[in-house]
Amino acid sequence: MKAHLTVFALSAILFASIGMAPAFGQIQSSIVVTTDKSSYAEGETILVTGEVKDLYGVPVSVIVKAPNGNLVSIAQVTVGADKKFSTEVTAGGSLMKATGTYTVTVQYGTENRTATASFEFAGSSETPTKNPSNVTDKTVSVQGSSDLIGYEITGGKLLSIMPDVDANSLIVSISATSDGSLTLTIPRSVLDATIGGEDDDFFVLIDGEEVDFDETVTSTDRVLTIAFPVGAEEIEIIGTFVVPEFGTIAAMILAVAIISIIAVSAKSRLSIIPRY
Secondary structure, three states: OHHHHHHHHHHHHHHHHHHHHHHHHHHOOOEEEEEOOOEEOOOOEEEEEEEEOOOOOOOEEEEEEOOOOOEEEEEEEOOOOOOEEEEEEEOOOOOOOOOEEEEEEEEEOOOOEEEEEEEEEOOOOOOOOOOOOOEEEEEEEOOOOOOEEEEEEEEEEEEEEEEEOOOOEEEEEEEEEEEEEEEEEEEOOOEEOEEOOEEOOOEEEEOOEEOOOEEEEOOOEEEEEEEEOOOOOEEEEEOOEEOOOOHHHHHHHHHHHHHHHHHHHHHHHHHOOOOO
16 A cells, blocks of 8 residues: 555656646746747837846847848847846848848857747838938048949948958948948959959958858949948958059059169179179
8 A cells, every 4th residue: 555655656746847847947048039029011110128047247149130041130238137138120221121031049148048039021112212311322442442432331430441452351440339231332343252263252250250241243343231230340351352552553663663773783783893
């Protein structure tokens, strides 16, 4: 009789522990993230909220990606004392055009703990809209080239573009007052990336971290659209060729000067050779 009671008691404890396991697993989840709606139309505000289990004194990274995996936006969001965080993203824009399921990924802590959520986007309309006051569509010159780079920027200002000849890259300095994007129309004569005569991919770094970008290619230009977070300062675009820092004319003048110096030096040496 006692043996039966013992078996019954053990079985009850086992079933109770199994029943409690899912709830325990949910409590132990280190981070969660949600959106306020399951679908959005162009122009609507996407509210992303979440909560972490432990405070590490660092912000969370909130990354939104399009159905094809391209980066739409990235933000560093402060976690409050209540262990909660939130941020907003506007549906639509140059990087959020396609209809489909978009993914929100949150990374947190030294071990990059992650959580994901998703939402549906109805797609951007084809009707052109007026240019808002925080959007600029301009051109900028690059040292060493007469060709201009066209640019459009939201969420900040473009300060300068300088070539880095040693790295075959362009260094773009910006002041990002909010999450935004930069679209550059780069002539191939200024910067290009090719291997064996065929187009190759650029590498794009934001403050030293590699990021994804959208690109449209023509026979004369390469158009890059790059999303950047608030506070970003430098975007580096690395290819296989960048316009010489001193330009073609300056390089020719330098070459002529070197040849002249060599010729004069050779003549001077000959003039001091004793004749017999």
